[in-house]
Amino acid sequence: MEFSERIKRVQPSQTLVITAKAKELKAKGIDILSFGAGEPDFDTPDFVKEGAIQALKEGKTKYTPSAGIPELREALAERVKEKNNIDCKPSEVIITPGAKMGLYEIFTVILNEGDEVIVPAPYWVSYTEQIKLCDGIPKILDLDEENGFVLTADKLKEAITPKAKALILNTPSNPTGAVIPREELEKIAEVCLKNNILIISDECYEEFCYDKEHFSIASISEEVKNITFTVNAFSKSYSMTGWRLGWVIANEEYIKKLTIVQSQTVSNPTSFAQYGALKALEDKGKFPQMMKEEFKKRRNFVYDRFISIDGVKSTKPEGAFYIFPNLSNFIDGERIKNDIDLTTYLLEEGKVAVVPGSAFGKEGYIRLSYATSMENLKEGMKRIEEALKKLKTI
Numbered sequence: 001m002e003f004s005e006r007i008k009r010v011q012p013s014q015t016l017v018i019t020a021k022a023k024e025l026k027a028k029g030i031d032i033l034s035f036g037a038g039e040p041d042f043d044t045p046d047f048v049k050e051g052a053i054q055a056l057k058e059g060k061t062k063y064t065p066s067a068g069i070p071e072l073r074e075a076l077a078e079r080v081k082e083k084n085n086i087d088c089k090p091s092e093v094i095i096t097p098g099a100k101m102g103l104y105e106i107f108t109v110i111l112n113e114g115d116e117v118i119v120p121a122p123y124w125v126s127y128t129e130q131i132k133l134c135d136g137i138p139k140i141l142d143l144d145e146e147n148g149f150v151l152t153a154d155k156l157k158e159a160i161t162p163k164a165k166a167l168i169l170n171t172p173s174n175p176t177g178a179v180i181p182r183e184e185l186e187k188i189a190e191v192c193l194k195n196n197i198l199i200i201s202d203e204c205y206e207e208f209c210y211d212k213e214h215f216s217i218a219s220i221s222e223e224v225k226n227i228t229f230t231v232n233a234f235s236k237s238y239s240m241t242g243w244r245l246g247w248v249i250a251n252e253e254y255i256k257k258l259t260i261v262q263s264q265t266v267s268n269p270t271s272f273a274q275y276g277a278l279k280a281l282e283d284k285g286k287f288p289q290m291m292k293e294e295f296k297k298r299r300n301f302v303y304d305r306f307i308s309i310d311g312v313k314s315t316k317p318e319g320a321f322y323i324f325p326n327l328s329n330f331i332d333g334e335r336i337k338n339d340i341d342l343t344t345y346l347l348e349e350g351k352v353a354v355v356p357g358s359a360f361g362k363e364g365y366i367r368l369s370y371a372t373s374m375e376n377l378k379e380g381m382k383r384i385e386e387a388l389k390k391l392k393t394i
Contacts, residue, residue, distance in 0.1 A: 003133070006132070006135070006186060007047050007133075009133075010129045010131055010132050010133055010134040010223070011025055011129055012069045012168065012264065013125050013129075014125060015341070016037075017354070018034075018036040018210075018343070018353050018354070018355050019034060019036045019037045021315055021347070021353070022034040022036060022347070022353035025095040026151055026312075027213055028102060029047050030351065030352050031093050031139075031260055031375055032200060032201045032347070033159065033351065033353070033380045033383065034351065035353060035354050035368040035369050035370070035372065035376075035380060036122040036192070036354060036372065037367065037369060038174060038236070038321070038369050039234060039239075039369075039371060040321070040371045041371055041372045041373060042239045042291055042292060043166055043239060043375045044238065044239050044240050044243070044276075044278055045238065045239070045283070045287050046281075047279050047282075047283065048238055048240065048277070048279050048280045049276065049281075050279065050281030051157045051275050051276040051277075051280075052272045052273060052275055052276035052279060053382075054275065055271065055274075055275035055276070056272050060271050060272055060275060061269055061271055061272060062271060062272050063267060063271070064139070064268045064269070064274065065268065066093060066259050066262050066267060066268050067094045067095070067255065067258075067259045067262065067268075068094060068095025068268070068269055068274060069095070069271075069274050069275075070090065071096065071278060072095055072274050072277055072278055072281075073090040073091075073093040074090045074248055074312075075095075075278055075281045075340045076090075076095075076249075076281070077089055077090045077092065077093050078090075079281055079376060080216075082140070083261040083285070084203075084206075084216040084218070084219055084230070085219040086219045086225060086249060087216045087222070087225070088228065088249055090253050090257055091252045091255065092249055092250060092251065093247055093248070093249055093255070094247065094248050094250075094255050094258050094259055094262065095144060095245065095246075095247050095264050095269045095274060095277075096243065096246045096247060096248060096258075096262065096269060097235060097244045097245065097246070098227040098244040098246045098267050099202065099231050099232060099233035099235065099236065099245075099246035099247075100126060100130075100246070101266065102231050102233075102246050102247065102258075103126070103127070103200070103231055103247065103260075104119055104130050104134070105248070105258045105261045105265075105316065106200055106231070106248065106250075106258065107130050107131055107133070107134040107136060107256075108134050108261050109254065109257045109261060110165060110166060110167075110198060111134045111135060111136040111165060112132070113135075113136075114134040114135070114137060114161060114163060114253075114285065115135075115136045115137065115165040115166075116136065116137045116139040116161060116163040116164045116165060117131045117136050117137070117138055117139060117164075117166045117167070117168060117198070117200075118139045118141055118159045118160070118163060118164055118166070118167045118168065118359075118378050119131070119138045119139065119140055119141065119158065119168050120141045120143050120151045120155075120168065120169075120170075121140050121142050121143060121249070121360070121361030121362055122143070122149060122171070122173070122357065122360040122361050122362045122365070123140075123150050123153050123168065123223075123361050124174045124202070124360070125172060125174070125359050125360060126139075126212060127168050128361070131327070135377060136165070137163070139159055139161070139164065141155065141156070141158065142361075142362075143155065143178075145313075146324065146366070148178050148315045148318075149176040149178040149315060149323075149324070150178050150181075150184065150186075150218055151169070151180055151184070151188065152184055152187070153187035153188045153190065153191050154313050155268055156191050156192075157191060157274055158189055160191075160195050160197070160387065165197070165198060166197060166198040166199070166200055166384070167188075167192060167197050167198070167199055167200065168200050168202065169185075169188070169199060169200065169201045170201075170202040171185075171201075171203065171204065171214070171319070172205040172206070172208060172214070172317075172318065172319025172320040173205075173319070173320060174204075174205065174320055174322060175320075175322045175355075175357075175360045175367040176315065176317065176320050176324045177237075177299075177315075177316075177317020177318055177320045177321075177322055177323065177324070178315070178317075178319070178320070179209055179211070179212045179214070179316060179318040180215075181212055181215070181252070182213070183217040183264040185215055185217045185220070185349060186216070186220055189217055189220050189221075189224045192224075192227060193223060193374035194226065196205075197227070198227050198228070198229070199217060199218075199224075199227055199228040199229070200228075200229045200231065201216065201217050201218065201228055201229065201231065201235065202229065202231045202232075202303070203228050203232050203318040204215060204231070204233050204235065204236050204237075204246075205236055205319055205321075206232065206237075206288070207237040207288035207292060208288070208291070208292050208295055208319050208320055209318065209323060210292070210295075210296045210299060210318055210319060211316075211318045211319075212318055212319075214216050214319070216230060217230075218230045218249065221387040222296065225251075226251050228250070229248055229250045229254065230248065230249040230250070230367055231246065231247075231248050232246060232247055232249075233245065233247070234246070235248035236278050237285075237287075237288040237323075238277075238279075238280045238283075238287060238288065238292075239287075239291070240273075240276070240277075240280070243270070243273045243276065243277075243363065244269075244270065244273070244383075245269055245270070245273050245274065245276075245277050249360075250393055251376075253351065254354065257335055268345065283389060285359065295321045295370065295371065297374070298321075298370040298371075298374060298377055299316075299317055299321070299323070299369075299370060299373075299383075301374065301377060301378075302323050302368065302370045302377055302381065303316050303317070303323060304325065305381040305385070306325045307329075308383050309384075309388060310389075310392075311327075311329040311330060312325050312326070312327060312329070312388070313329075314324040315328060321368075321369060321370055321371040322367050322369050322370070323368050323370060324357065324360075324362075324365050324366070324367050325365065325366060325368070326365050327339070327342060327365065327366055327388070328364030328365075330342060330388055330391055330392070331364060331379075336376045336391065338356075338358065338363060339356035339357050339364055339365065339366065340356045340358065342357045342366070343355065343366060345387065346366075346387055347393065349390065349391075350384055350386065350387030351383060351385040352383045352384055352387070354366045354368045354384075355367045368380075389394050
């Protein structure tokens, strides 16, 4: 069979691979606790479901405008003005089939062959692969664990070359939970303006900040807003992962180009899902606030348990719902050669599914999602500790 050079460059999502393997073992009757997928364990709220059901009953099942229904674009423009302090018009909003599709459309619109996108590591698994799909080059910028994996303007300067086209910002971060403070984002914006670098700000976890306030870089000034793509979704904040509904805020001229890509690929976001999203916005953040309070309890529990295990180091997540502990002390170079071996060992010996740090650009770590019940977390941490202790004695 013949395949394009483009697809040969791209790897499958390790997160989805681990989740699929865990489900396969569960189907065989093996008691596996899965902490791989980044998906809230809360159900989509009923008022959101009712919005979609009502749309279905009213026959709102046909094509919509490619950029999304006008009511939702208007509501999101108001939402980002109120919540994020971004002065936004409906024409500066596009509704996408998930934030992931929005990111892919951005890379399609801005990248030419050989353009570099600065990707701070650890990074979300799809950034690098989407950049490759669009003939760009991921320029990996390693962040320091000692600094809590927080990107700084000084660190950013190290990665800038004449080919640098854009910077990925992900705050709060998947996988580390790091939150970039406002004062640092202001310095980062200055560097990007000075060097003519576009900013792609992935803010999908903005509702889940535990120790610092979330700040949108596009709110700094009109000048910064004009070089920024603000990417977000309903997936995490309203537990609507399967609905595949996100949005991008950007300069109107960029939105026009994103709309062209969307019109020639997926046509439009799912019609009735958009009406459910309208109901989510009417909630004014009460549902995500409820989840945030629960996630914070889980964050505290999991962090305390990890740092109590001999040989484990970890930064404390400030946002999102992941923890990214350093387990390099358990990689001996013989039986456990790398973090993939380690996660395989934890799956087979501990019956716990987590994702290797190398999938996120950091060898020697694991990512564990605590977006699951406290009962599962207590049992899962017990299994991880027992498996790691056993490894030390082998």
